[in-house]
Amino acid sequence: MSALFLLFLLFLFMLIGVPVAVSLGLSSITTILMFGNQSLTSLAQKFFHTMQVYPLLAIPFFILAGTFLTTGGVARRMIDFANAIVGHFRGGLALAALLASAFFAAVSGSAPATVVAVGSVMMVGMIRSGYSKEFSAGLICNAGTLGILIPPSIVMVVYGAITETSIGKLFMAGVVPGVLLTAMMMITIGVIANKQDLPRQPRADFAKVWSTFREAGWGLLLIIIIMGGIYAGIFTPTEAAAVAAVYAFFIAVYVYRDIGLKSVPKVLIDASRTTVMLMFVIANAFMFAFVLTTLQIPHAATEYITGLGLPVWAFLLVLNFLLLAAGNFMEPTSVVLILTPIVFPIAMQLGIDPIHLGVLMVVNMQIGLVTPPVGLNLFVTAGVANMSLEDTIKAALPWLAVLLFALMLITYIPSISLALPNALGL
Amino acid sequence: MRNIINQFEEILLSGLLAFMTVLTFIQVVLRYIFNTGWVWSLEATTYSFGALVLIGMAYGVRTRSHIAVDMFTRRLSPKLNRAVILFVVAVCLVYCALMFYGATTLVNRLYVLGNNARDIPAPKWLLTIFMPLGFLLLSGRFVEAGLKAYRGDLGALVPTEEERLHTDTKMNEDNAGDLAK
Numbered sequence: 157m158s159a160l161f162l163l164f165l166l167f168l169f170m171l172i173g174v175p176v177a178v179s180l181g182l183s184s185i186t187t188i189l190m191f192g193n194q195s196l197t198s199l200a201q202k203f204f205h206t207m208q209v210y211p212l213l214a215i216p217f218f219i220l221a222g223t224f225l226t227t228g229g230v231a232r233r234m235i236d237f238a239n240a241i242v243g244h245f246r247g248g249l250a251l252a253a254l255l256a257s258a259f260f261a262a263v264s265g266s267a268p269a270t271v272v273a274v275g276s277v278m279m280v281g282m283i284r285s286g287y288s289k290e291f292s293a294g295l296i297c298n299a300g301t302l303g304i305l306i307p308p309s310i311v312m313v314v315y316g317a318i319t320e321t322s323i324g325k326l327f328m329a330g331v332v333p334g335v336l337l338t339a340m341m342m343i344t345i346g347v348i349a350n351k352q353d354l355p356r357q358p359r360a361d362f363a364k365v366w367s368t369f370r371e372a373g374w375g376l377l378l379i380i381i382i383m384g385g386i387y388a389g390i391f392t393p394t395e396a397a398a399v400a401a402v403y404a405f406f407i408a409v410y411v412y413r414d415i416g417l418k419s420v421p422k423v424l425i426d427a428s429r430t431t432v433m434l435m436f437v438i439a440n441a442f443m444f445a446f447v448l449t450t451l452q453i454p455h456a457a458t459e460y461i462t463g464l465g466l467p468v469w470a471f472l473l474v475l476n477f478l479l480l481a482a483g484n485f486m487e488p489t490s491v492v493l494i495l496t497p498i499v500f501p502i503a504m505q506l507g508i509d510p511i512h513l514g515v516l517m518v519v520n521m522q523i524g525l526v527t528p529p530v531g532l533n534l535f536v537t538a539g540v541a542n543m544s545l546e547d548t549i550k551a552a553l554p555w556l557a558v559l560l561f562a563l564m565l566i567t568y569i570p571s572i573s574l575a576l577p578n579a580l581g582l
Numbered sequence: 583m584r585n586i587i588n589q590f591e592e593i594l595l596s597g598l599l600a601f602m603t604v605l606t607f608i609q610v611v612l613r614y615i616f617n618t619g620w621v622w623s624l625e626a627t628t629y630s631f632g633a634l635v636l637i638g639m640a641y642g643v644r645t646r647s648h649i650a651v652d653m654f655t656r657r658l659s660p661k662l663n664r665a666v667i668l669f670v671v672a673v674c675l676v677y678c679a680l681m682f683y684g685a686t687t688l689v690n691r692l693y694v695l696g697n698n699a700r701d702i703p704a705p706k707w708l709l710t711i712f713m714p715l716g717f718l719l720l721s722g723r724f725v726e727a728g729l730k731a732y733r734g735d736l737g738a739l740v741p742t743e744e745e746r747l748h749t750d751t752k753m754n755e756d757n758a759g760d761l762a763k
Contacts, residue, residue, distance in 0.1 A: 173655040173740060174670050175648040182677040185684075197691060200684030204713050207632035210624075216631065217603055391610055398606035424596035431599065432638030433647045439635065487649060529653055 158191035159453045166444075166494075176490050181440035184447040192450050202446045206439040210394060211317040215434060217397030218308050220427040221378065222265030224404035229414035230375050231273035234259040237372035240365045243357030247349025249285055250292070251342055252357075253278035254299045258338050261303025263375050263404075265310060267525055270300035271536040279541055285355050289541065291348070294551035297537040298559065299341065301522040304488060306334040308382050308397065311488050311518050314438065316393075318445065318496045321510045323393040324386040328577040329511045331383075333519060336572060337562050344558050374407050387580060434489060441493035454501040461502050468506050472516075472567050475499060479517060483524020487532070491524070492517055508570075515573040519566055523559050526552050591641050598634040602627050622701040629702070629709045636716030643723035643739070650740040663736055670739060671728035678721035685713035 162183055169179035181203075188194050206212065238255035245251055253274065261270040275296035282292040304311050307327035316323035348354070360368075381403060382396045391399065408415045408423075415423065448454055461471070478499075482491045496517070503513050525533045528549055538548040566572050609623045642648045655666050692707035699706050730738035 169673065170651045171654055172666055172670060173650050173652045174673050175650045175740070177648060178674050178677045181681065182673065185677070185680050195687075196680060196684030197687040200681060200688045200713065203681070204632060204685075204688070204710060207635055208628040210628075213602075213606070213627065213631060216599055216634070217606070220599065220603060390614065395606060395610045398603050399610055401603045402607045421592075421596055424599050425592050428595040428599045428634060428638060429642065429645055429647050432595075432635055432642050433649065435635040436639050436642060436648065485651060485653075490649070530651075 158187055158451045159448075159456065161190070162187040162447065162451075162453070170486075176486065177436040177440045180437065180444045180494070184440070184443045188447050188450070192447065194447075194450055199443050199446070202443050203439045206442045207435065209317055209442075210392075211313060211323055212435070212438065214308075214313050214323070214394040214397040215310055215438075216427065216431040217394070217401045218265060218310055218313070219430050219434075220424070221308075221397065221400040221404040222263065223423050223427040223430070224401070224408040224415065225375055225378070226264040226266060226269050226273070227408065227412070227414040228273060229412055230263065230408075231256070231260050231277065233368070233372040233375065233412075235274060235277060237365075237368040239357060240360040240368045244359035245346070245349075246356055247345045247354040248357040249278065249282050250287065250295055250345045250349065250354070253282065253292075253295060254338065254341055254345065257296065257299035258302040258306060258334075259372065259376060261300055262306040262308075263378050265303060265308065267300045267303050268532050268536045270303060271296055271533055272540055275300065275537065275540045287354060289543065290547070290551040293537055293541040293543055293548055294553070294555050295341075295345070296540070297533050297548065297552045298526055298555035300533050300536075301525045301559075302334060302338060304522050304525075305330050305337065305515075305518050307331065307379065308393075308400070309518060310434070311492055311521055312514060313393070314489055315492050315496060315514045315517060318442075318493070319500050319510055319514070321514060322582065325511055325577045325582045326514050327383060327386065327393070328580060328582055329515050329573040330518065332572055332576050333515055333562070333566050336565070337519075337559070340558055340562050341555065344555070374411050378403060378407075387582070437490055438493060441490075444494070445497040448497050454498055457498055458502045458505050462505055466506075468508065469568065471502070471506055472508070475503075475516070476520060476563065476567060479520035480523060480527070483521050484527050485530055487530075488518075488521035488524065491521060509574060511577065512570040512573050516563075516567055519559075519563050523556065523563065526556060526559070588644070591637070591644075595634060595638050595641060598630045598637075602630045602634070605630075625699055625701045629699070632709075633712045636712045637719065639716055640719035640723040643720065643727055646737065646740065648740070652740050660734075660736060664731060664734065667731040667736065667739055668728060671724055671731065674724045674739075675721055675728075678717050678724060682714055682717040682721070685710075685717055689714060 165183035165186060166179055169183060170176060185196065185199060188199060234256040235252065238252040238259065242248055242251040242255055256278065257270050257274045260274050261267060264270060279292045279296055283289055307330050309330060312326040312330060313323055316326050378400055382400050385391045385396045385399065386393055409417060409420065479491065479495065482495060504510065525531050528534060534545060534548050534552060538545050541548065605623055605627050609619055612619045655663055658666060689707050689710050692710055697706050698704065699709055727738045
């Protein structure tokens with residue numbers, strides 16, 4: 157009863173356009189006042205305490221690092237490097253667009269910014285070289301989503317903080333699925349390129365590869381510092397994020413010189429705004445999760461689901477549908493925040509690995525970015541490619557099939573996610 | 583006057599973020615190179631984080647950066663849409679009032695207990711006071727947004743689709759020419 161009331165209120169608020177954070181907060185408060193015996197004081201305490209959850213401190217730092225590196229200059233360097241290494245294959249420009257998107261998305265942390273920065277440059281080039289507009293737009297739209305899977309990933313930080321699983325391990329677990337997805341999309345490009353006889357770029361000599369690598373390498377080193385530092389035990393993910401932010405500042409201002417010192421305050425305020433927007437939702441979601449547990453809703457849900465005698469594979473299938481549906485309407489962090497407290501205990505009861513579940517959720521969120529009606533990447537691509545939304549959706553569909561196939565692989569072969577962190581002994 | 587407040591808000595928020603980042607970075611350096619550290623560092627960082635988010639909530643309303651699902655309300659007629667937005671603002675104000683009440687009682691309880699923070703030589707209630715303050719500021723900004731909506735600005739609370747794309751994809755362009763090529 158209380159569960160239904162809580163969820164009904166939450167969806168009602170969200171439906172009429174109450175900000176997601178306020179919807180989560182107010183539905184929690186109302187429910188606890190009506191059904192629980194907790195006071196407003198303890199809810200306020202829960203809210204305030206969210207900013208003292210150590211793993212969540214990584215969020216402002218990763219956002220700051222990404223904001224410093226979200227420049228056209230970084231995008232150009234990634235494109236040049238990607239072109240130098242894969243341009244000479246058949247369909248080379250498309251392969252380069254994919255690789256450059258993966259690089260840029262990983263360091264900037266923003267899927268829509270990737271579509272704009274890499275997409276706007278690469279689409280013009282591809283169309284000029286004889287690629288169809290649909291092919292180019294579909295590729296750019298989907299390639300931009302790779303960033304939330306390739307570490308550092310803010311969605312993973314959020315998942316790790318709610319479930320108290322190791323963020324370092326989650327990051328490592330994202331590596332192989334990220335590479336797998338990129339590889340599958342590359343194979344798709346290869347097949348299409350051979351069929352349509354798409355052009356190659358002239359092969360870049362070693363000197364060119366080296367010089368472009370030296371430019372792009374400074375940005376890519378960010379990922380190595382984070383992953384290497386966490387793996388070697390030099391720092392926690394939160395410290396890694398702070399180091400990344402300071403490193404990104406030096407690279408952007410002194411090495412790349414994309415950003416002048418006078419623009420640094422603007423970067424700081426942009427990053428603060430994004431941080432606040434996310435944290436406002438997260439703090440309210442922590443109250444929401446607190447209300448769920450005090451009313452023992454996850455417990456009841458777990459008993460109900462296990463009582464159905466659902467086999468694990470069926471549960472995973474249902475879970476994927478649920479996540480995909482939710483990902484269609486809300487942005488990734490909100491979905492993870494709302495669904496994790498309910499789904500996690502059930503999954504644990506069924507013996508699903510928490511790290512595997514995390515990767516699964518992130519891949520689902522990635523797909524949500526390119527499915528209508530709210531898929532943000534679709535809107536951005538439509539703008540960049542100057543296409544109608546309907547045409548963009550059609551163009552993205554074949555790639556969506558690739559993503560869904562990869563999702564099935566990642567769902568039913570847990571070792572794709574778990575082999576690397578286990579092998580590293582994390 | 584209003585401009586001064588707005589500017590102060592931005593300086594405070596970016597200052598807090600810079601402070602947190604540099605402090606955490608120094609902590610890593612101190613530990614690995616000099617094998618030492620400041621005990622108060624972590625607590626100073628987390629309380630700054632709290633202040634950043636709590637004061638920033640209001641700034642988020644002013645800059646229209648809070649996320650909401652507007653796919654249904656957007657399709658309403660302007661008149662109906664405006665009514666819905668005003669109702670939404672009322673809902674937000676109820677939320678602010680309840681949270682403000684909870685935050686005040688929290689601060690009051692900490693005041694009565696009179697404990698200091700673990701590592702910072704300051705009483706806990708003083709460090710928590712940003713919470714009622716934050717919700718007070720937030721309600722002020724919601725009222726402001728409500729007035730704007732009443733006068734017909736339908737994007738007063740939640741940005742329109744175009745505005746949001748603009749903020750989501752905005753890039754740091756000292757070198758804006760690069761993309762135009």
